[in-house]
Amino acid sequence: MASELMNVTANALVWISSTLDAPTRAVFFGVPIDGHLVVEVLLVVVILFQLTRKSYKPPKKPLSEKEIDELCDDWVPEPLTPQISEEMIVEPPTLESAAGPHAIVDGKEVVNFASANYLGLIGNENITDSCVGALEKYGVGSCGPRGFYGTIDVHLDCETKIAKFLGTPDSILYSYGISTIFSVIPAFCKKGDIIVADEGVHWAVQNGLYLSRSTVVYFKHNDMKSLEATLEKVTSRSKHPEKVRRYIVAEAIYQNSGQIAPLDEIVKLKEKYLFRIILDESHSFGVLGNSGRGLAEYCGVPIEKIDIITAGMGNALATDGGFCTGSMRVVDHQRLSSSGYVFSASLPPYLASAAIAAVNYLEANSSVLSDLRANIATLLNELSNVPGLVVTSHSLSPIIFLKLKKSTGSDKTDMHLLDSIANQVLKEDSVLIVTTKRSNLDKCPLPIGLRLFVSASHSEADLLKAAASLKRVASLVLS
Amino acid sequence: MVRLPYLTALTTLLSYGILFVFGQLRDLFRKLLDSSKSNNLQGYAPICLGLEDFYTRRLYLRIQDCFGRPISSAPDAWFDVVERYSNDNNKTLQRTEKTSKCLNLGSYNYLGFAAADEYCTPRVIETLKEYSVSTCSVRVDGGTTKLHNELEELVARFVGKPAAILFGMGYVTNSAIIPALVSKGSLIISDSLNHNSIVNGARGSGATVRVFQHNSPSHLEDLLREQIAHGQPRTHRPWKKIVVIIEGIYSMEGELCNLPEIIAVCKKYKVYTYLDEAHSIGAVGKTGKGVCELLGVDPTDVDIMMGTFTKSFGSCGGYIAASKEIIQHLKRTCPAHLYATSMSPPAVQQVISALQVILGEDGTNRGAKKLAQIRENSNFFRSELQKMGFEVLGDNDSPVMPIMLYNPAKIPAFSRECLNQNVAVVTVAFPATPLLLARARICISAAHTREDLIKGLEVISKVGDLVGIKYFPVEPLKPQKVRELKKLE
Numbered sequence: 001m002a003s004e005l006m007n008v009t010a011n012a013l014v015w016i017s018s019t020l021d022a023p024t025r026a027v028f029f030g031v032p033i034d035g036h037l038v039v040e041v042l043l044v045v046v047i048l049f050q051l052t053r054k055s056y057k058p059p060k061k062p063l064s065e066k067e068i069d070e071l072c073d074d075w076v077p078e079p080l081t082p083q084i085s086e087e088m089i090v091e092p093p094t095l096e097s098a099a100g101p102h103a104i105v106d107g108k109e110v111v112n113f114a115s116a117n118y119l120g121l122i123g124n125e126n127i128t129d130s131c132v133g134a135l136e137k138y139g140v141g142s143c144g145p146r147g148f149y150g151t152i153d154v155h156l157d158c159e160t161k162i163a164k165f166l167g168t169p170d171s172i173l174y175s176y177g178i179s180t181i182f183s184v185i186p187a188f189c190k191k192g193d194i195i196v197a198d199e200g201v202h203w204a205v206q207n208g209l210y211l212s213r214s215t216v217v218y219f220k221h222n223d224m225k226s227l228e229a230t231l232e233k234v235t236s237r238s239k240h241p242e243k244v245r246r247y248i249v250a251e252a253i254y255q256n257s258g259q260i261a262p263l264d265e266i267v268k269l270k271e272k273y274l275f276r277i278i279l280d281e282s283h284s285f286g287v288l289g290n291s292g293r294g295l296a297e298y299c300g301v302p303i304e305k306i307d308i309i310t311a312g313m314g315n316a317l318a319t320d321g322g323f324c325t326g327s328m329r330v331v332d333h334q335r336l337s338s339s340g341y342v343f344s345a346s347l348p349p350y351l352a353s354a355a356i357a358a359v360n361y362l363e364a365n366s367s368v369l370s371d372l373r374a375n376i377a378t379l380l381n382e383l384s385n386v387p388g389l390v391v392t393s394h395s396l397s398p399i400i401f402l403k404l405k406k407s408t409g410s411d412k413t414d415m416h417l418l419d420s421i422a423n424q425v426l427k428e429d430s431v432l433i434v435t436t437k438r439s440n441l442d443k444c445p446l447p448i449g450l451r452l453f454v455s456a457s458h459s460e461a462d463l464l465k466a467a468a469s470l471k472r473v474a475s476l477v478l479s
Numbered sequence: 480m481v482r483l484p485y486l487t488a489l490t491t492l493l494s495y496g497i498l499f500v501f502g503q504l505r506d507l508f509r510k511l512l513d514s515s516k517s518n519n520l521q522g523y524a525p526i527c528l529g530l531e532d533f534y535t536r537r538l539y540l541r542i543q544d545c546f547g548r549p550i551s552s553a554p555d556a557w558f559d560v561v562e563r564y565s566n567d568n569n570k571t572l573q574r575t576e577k578t579s580k581c582l583n584l585g586s587y588n589y590l591g592f593a594a595a596d597e598y599c600t601p602r603v604i605e606t607l608k609e610y611s612v613s614t615c616s617v618r619v620d621g622g623t624t625k626l627h628n629e630l631e632e633l634v635a636r637f638v639g640k641p642a643a644i645l646f647g648m649g650y651v652t653n654s655a656i657i658p659a660l661v662s663k664g665s666l667i668i669s670d671s672l673n674h675n676s677i678v679n680g681a682r683g684s685g686a687t688v689r690v691f692q693h694n695s696p697s698h699l700e701d702l703l704r705e706q707i708a709h710g711q712p713r714t715h716r717p718w719k720k721i722v723v724i725i726e727g728i729y730s731m732e733g734e735l736c737n738l739p740e741i742i743a744v745c746k747k748y749k750v751y752t753y754l755d756e757a758h759s760i761g762a763v764g765k766t767g768k769g770v771c772e773l774l775g776v777d778p779t780d781v782d783i784m785m786g787t788f789t790k791s792f793g794s795c796g797g798y799i800a801a802s803k804e805i806i807q808h809l810k811r812t813c814p815a816h817l818y819a820t821s822m823s824p825p826a827v828q829q830v831i832s833a834l835q836v837i838l839g840e841d842g843t844n845r846g847a848k849k850l851a852q853i854r855e856n857s858n859f860f861r862s863e864l865q866k867m868g869f870e871v872l873g874d875n876d877s878p879v880m881p882i883m884l885y886n887p888a889k890i891p892a893f894s895r896e897c898l899n900q901n902v903a904v905v906t907v908a909f910p911a912t913p914l915l916l917a918r919a920r921i922c923i924s925a926a927h928t929r930e931d932l933i934k935g936l937e938v939i940s941k942v943g944d945l946v947g948i949k950y951f952p953v954e955p956l957k958p959q960k961v962r963e964l965k966k967l968e
Contacts, residue, residue, distance in 0.1 A: 063708055071708045072748055077720045080660060080751050080782060081808035089807055095624040098611040103621070114621030115614060122611045131612055131825075132604055139594045140603060140829040141793045143554040143586040148905045150586070151549040153561065156574065175795065176648035178819045188526065203814045207654075211683055245524045274522050314820035320613050320647065333526055335547075336535050343675040344650040345587070345789040348826060354612045434620040439814045441658055453616075 090419075093432065098123050101458045103432070110430040111462045113452040118287050118398045119368050120457025121318035121358055130357040134350040142346045146335075150346040158352040162323050165359050166293055167303050171325035172334050175347040177312025180322030181280050182208035183340030184310050187333065188278070189214040189247060194238060196230050196275070197249040198222065200256050203442045205249060205280060221446060222259045227266070231273045246275045252284035252295035256436070256446045258393020258401035260284070263299040267306070276307040286316030286358075287398055291366050298396075316362075319354040321347040372398060372456035375463060379454055382467030388478030389450065389470075402470075403449035404478075411448065418450055421470075421477050429469035483885070483915060484950070491885050491915050498887065502537030534909070538887070543569050545894040545906055551578050553594035554586035556926040560903055581898065582935050584921045585905035589762040589878050590849045591926030592793030592833050598841050599793075599832035603825045610824035619810075622821030630827050631798075633834050638760070638768065638786070639778035640800035642807075646815050647822040649757060649787030650676045652797030655815035656785070657753075658684035659808075661722055666706060668699065668750075669724040672732065677724055677755060687712065693732075696740035699723065703748045721750045727759030727770040731912055731920070733873025733880050735763070738774045742781065751782045761791025762878050767837050767850050773876065794829040796822045853878055853925040860923055860932055867940050868949035872918075881907075881918040882939075882948065889946050890917050896942040902935055 063071075097104040099115040100122045121127060134154065144150030155173055163171040174180040185208030189195055193214040197205070200221040209216045217234055220226035227248075238244055248270055250261045263279075270277055281294045289297030294311075296303045303309075308330055312322040324334060334341055362368070376398060383391055383400065393401040407414055418435040425431050436448040452466065549561040559578035565571065586593060606626065616622035627645060635643040646652045657680030661667060665686040669677060671693045681688045689706065692698040703721070710717050723745055725736050738754075745752045756769045764772030769786070771778050778784065783801045788794040799809065810816055837846040857878045864871045870883040884890055887908065894906045908917040923932075943949050 068704050068708045072704060075707050075717055075749065077718070077749050077751070080720060080722075081805045084804065084807050084811070092619045092623045093621065094628060095610075095614065095621060098609065099614040099616055099621055100611070105621075112621060115616040117615045122613070122615060127612060128608060131607055135600060135604055135607070135825070136595050137553065139553045139555075139592070139596070139600070139793055140826055141593065141789055141795050143588045143593045143789065143793065147546045148585050149548060149550055149554060149558075149560075149583070149903060151547050153549055153551045153574075156549055176651055176819065178815070179648055179651050179654075182654075203818050207658075207683055207814070211679060242522070242524055243528060245526070276523065312820070314613055314615055318611070318613055318615055320820055320823050329526060333532075336539065337532075339675050339679060340650055344648065345787075345795060348795050348823070350825065351612065351823060432621055437617075437619050437817050439659075439812050439817050441812065441814055 093426065101455055101462060105426070105432060108430060110426065110432045111458075111465060112432050113454070113458075113466060114432045114434045115455070116283065116315040116398075116453045117318055117455045117457070118283075118316040118372055118453070119292075119318070119358075119362065120371075120455050121316075121361065124318070124358075124361065126361055127318065127354050127357045130353045131350045134353040138349040140350065141348050144346065145344060146341060146346045152346070152349045152352070154349045154352040154356070155346060158356050159323070161356050161359055163325055165363065166309070166325055168309075168325045169328045170331040171323050172331050172338075172341065173347055173352065174322040174324065174340055175344055176340075177282065177314040177320065177322045178204040179340040179344070180310045180312055180324060181205050182211065183338045184308065184324050184334065185209060185249070185278065186212040187338040188212075188308070188330075189245065193245040193247070194234055195247045195249055196227070196234060198251070198254070198261075200254050200259075200444055200446045201249065201251055201280075202255045202444065203439060205251070206443055209249065221257065222254070222261060224262060224265045224269070228269055231269055231275065235273050246273075247278055248275045249278045250280070252279055252281040252288070253394070253397050253399065255283060255399070256444050258397040258399045258451075260288075260394040260397060261295065263295050263301050263306075267301050271305075277305075278308045278310070279306055280310050282310075282312040282322075283315055283397075283399060285311040285313075286362055287369070287372065288396065290369070292316070292362050292369050313351075313355050313358075317355055317358040319351045319358060321351050321355065368456045372454065375456060375458050376400070376454050378460060379452070379463045379467060382464065383470065386467075386471050387475045389474055392449070398454045400452040400454060401449050402452075403447050407447070414448060417477060418448065421473050422450065424473045424477065425469050428473070429465065431466045431469050433466070433470070487885050487950070488915060491887070494887050495914065498538055502533060505537065506533070540569055542891040542894075544572060545891050548898075548903070549574065554583060554588055555594035556583055556588075556591070556924060556928070556931055557581065558583050558586075558903070560898070579898075579901060581901045581903040582931055582938075583903055583924075584935055585903055586924070587758070587790040587922055588793065588924040588926060589758075589791045589853055589922070590767075590793075590833070590837070591924050592791070592829075592836075593924075593926070596793075596832075596836075598836055598843075598845075599829055602832050603828050606828035607825045612825070613823050614821050616821065617818060618816050618821045624821075624824055624827075626824055626827045626831065627821065630831050630834075633831060634798050635800055637834055637838065638784055638800040639771070640784060640802070642803045642805075643798050643800040644806050644809055644813075644816065645822055645827075646797045646799075647819060647826075648795065649789055649797035651815050651819065652785060652787070652799060653677050653755065654680040654683060655813055655819075656783075656799055656809065657681055657722075657724075659813045660684075660753075660783075660805075661686045661720065664711065664716075664719045666718045666721045667724060668702060668706075668721065670694070670726065670729075670736070672729050673724060673726060674730070674755065674757070677726075681724070693729075694734065694737045696737055696744050699741060700744045700748075703744065703750060707748065721748075722753055723750055724753045724755065727754060727756040728763070728877050728879060730758050730879055731881065731907065731918070733877045733920075735759070735770055735774070735874045735877055738770055738776050742776055746780065752780075753783045753785065754781045756784060756786040757797075758790055758879060760786040761833075761837060762853060763876055765850070767791070767846070788826075788830045792830045792833040794826045794833070796826060796830070849925040853923065856925065856927055856932060857923045859929075860921070860936070863936050864939070865951075866954045867936070867943070868951045868953040869939075869943060870948075870950045878923045879920065880923070881920045883950065884917045884919055884946075884948055885915060887917060889948060890919075892946045893919055893942060893948070896945060897938060900938045900942070902938045904939075 093105045103112040142150045189212040191213040199218040219230040286292045308326045310324045389402040552559040562577045563572040614622040631643045653676035663685040760769040761767045787797040872881045
């Protein structure tokens, strides 16, 4: 069997080779046709045949009009806003007088610790007079953006005044406090830039960081070691230091915790790793430093080392709006590329003249700063032994922050406890203090608590009353 | 819509091309000559790299004196423009003490409340003395005063909605409300010519954003059908909610939006609508209630109505008017309500007084007179400009009228010539408008008298002849007018 198979295969092979090696059978147009040429031509024909056949693809059928109609009819949208139960609606206290240290809330007189009126400028005669003059001359609104006849001479005077007060070349005014920081950050930071920010910054800064589309890395709240480690990590990864802009974003006095940023250490780190600083001085302008010039004066850092300083004027200066200052290049750049400046109406002129009057007052009466510091020290002393609450803000911060010594575990119950403390303090002892309110869009991880805003015009009796009331109510509620 | 003639497009492109080439040459010279100067950046990346600020440095700075002109009086019908001079070819501008009184055709002063008003200003000063300049506090802490509550009720009543909420700045109203309403998984469809604040708010919300052709309900319908049928990108899950954002009057076009058709499309597809009436509230409509009144749309059909107080009420700030549930939700979640200083009490009082004048609740009919005056003024001005041969955009009854300039050289020419003849106009170019479609924008006010408007028309006509922007043929005098003239002779 095997030998027969072998014979058959041997014969077949001999036949194949003879066909392939057969001598030229024909000459076709001068080309001798060998046997192997036929096989090759057949192979080429088969290949061409396969190539020209359509490959199998499942047919793509777009949705027909009827199907789209059905889908549109079936779709059910969510309600625009979720349902809110009656108990969740809380009305804030309504003021019926100016928000000075003594205000009238819902018909009775209270001691007001809810206004960031640090220098006691609410109700100041000079400011009121300058505003009345401005209102009679310019009306209320400015009716236009800065580029289109909305620039009034008081705006230019205010910008020069603030720049001279701080010692910078120029400054730029914005028409609203929180729009300052979330317009400044996207004007300087673009996609591809690197920002290292503190995790406890408030919502406006977070919004600015999000809108800038840069890479944002957070470091632990007010922790310089964490900042250094983050800077080290970020610079070791980055490839083009000359083409990528790098910023550190911090607040001078953090609104969410009352801590003060150690500016001298931050400046040392910034110079070592070649970053620029954006510092938000909303609560420290007019508060820190011997003459109220802010965190740079307090830490002894020359103002030229801080690249961009922004501040809202709704706190110490008792007016509204904001400003940003820095070198000429920094300020000029914002005049065309900062969206909150270019696309919005300018600050009402009476608020700008109030700002000028407030800065003049601060220059002339720097004793008000020592009054403020004395008040903060007194109140901190009194509040050091409140049962159940602990003070976590810095000793010089005009925002005194108290948080629960032992959290109940859930934010909601914590909030409930703090709200009841604040309500009882208001109802029974007529002292207005506030709890931290957080929007659900805010990503700040810091704990909530009670806040008291101390003013230079609070009397000692006010401070003692507030401390006594808080101690009494806290022992009732938190026992 | 603007029809750009071919010849004008060619000449405009040629002008921009020449400016671009010159700008690049100057950049090249600067690099060659200044590279020796010490670069004190020392390892830092510059604030603007390469071509990022090319437009600012080489094109905008040349005509910088046409923008940002300071004034030293109230922005009323006539105001004082401060003169400026430059020693270094427009790179920096210095103020002088001299001012010139000019006709104001640029400020947003639709009802004439910009200057001190006989009813509003005494009340504002009283409020200033009682409540002082600012409350230094946010609305939820200690910044809500009686006035804020009163104004919210008044605005809700005026607009025709159950409730309203106030903010201290119009820009922040849009940027902070849109993220509170929509988030990831929702769709925002906005008009292609929407304002920067809406664009910022939409980007900040994290939702998907799609744009539909300006004022085109058919394109909106096509886009809606496609989006609802396909769902979210990549996962194809159904959208959580869809919001369409449109404006009442588009400030760069002067056009009214096509509100009835767009609302009909939105109702058919169960989509929410957000109407931004920054320029139209108080300025259009028989009693000043905005585009809804003018175009006959019921306010209950629009889910959210937003507006600002800067333009028609002579104050500052913005509002949102919607149903009670939406306003309650916003009061609990909107960041601008929880973190921003509350609106300044004198500004609140100004809006309350202005609204009382408009509604006639101050006991006079000044409000009705102002509304009739602005309508008459806008229609008169627009028809006269069109008769003179200018290319004017915008619909009838809209107080905003852009005049097309196109060519970049005509922008400073028009602006400076008009200022020499004591008429202050606003010229707008890239990036607020498309590159080839530069324009001059006129804003009419109820404070303008007929003589003011005629003087303005004379000056614009003269300057228009000089600069060459009368793109349409001048309407010939009708035969009746010719007969009248002959009779006078």
